[in-house]
Amino acid sequence: MSLHGDYDDTNLFAKILRGEIPAVKVYEDADVLAFMDIFPQARGHVLIVPKNSRARNFIELPADRVASLMAVVHKLSKATAKALNPDGVTVTQFNGAPAGQTIFHLHFHIIPRYEGVRLAGHGHGNRADIAELEQIAKQIAAAIE
Incomplete structure (x- = not known):
């Protein structure tokens, strides 16, 4: 898909936000949901998506939503x-x-990097163990200040 287009309500993140698909949640407030990537590029890969938004990308996000979204990205980067x-x-x-x-719903990736460990490719096919993701999510959530 190009940079411009129509929002697709059937995208994966829209389904997660509506509760149609489960996610291992790390953080949630009225405006944002953060959850573990089930196809992580590295151990601890977190995704952050705005709620109540039809922005396909960062350019489409209304300016008045940028600061609050970036504050959560910052908070979760520190916690991770x-x-x-x-x-x-x-x-x-x-x-x-x-x-x-x-996936054409605005989202940010927080990807921990470990010396000597290569990243898995974006969109690779190796699904993570849900129990391990739940444990990592709890660690990150406990570190949120």
Whole structure:
């Protein structure tokens, strides 16, 4: 999909937000949901999506929603680093298929990086163990300040 287009209410993240598909939640408030990526690029990969939004990408997000969303991205980046003690943390977001976006509901990735450990490819087929994701989510949630 290109950078511009119509929002598809059947996208995976819209279904998660409506409770039609389960997710391992890390954090939730009135505006944002954060959950574990079930196809993580690294141990502790978290996704953050705005609620009550039909923004397909960051460019479409209304300006008055940016600060609150970025505050949660910051908070969860810090919590992930504190909980999992990685050697680095990648915070990323893609806008349009040519940029690497595969699900067209605005979302951010927090990906812990570990020295000497290569990232799994974006959209790879190795599904994580749900019990392990639940344990990691609890660690991160407990580290939120």
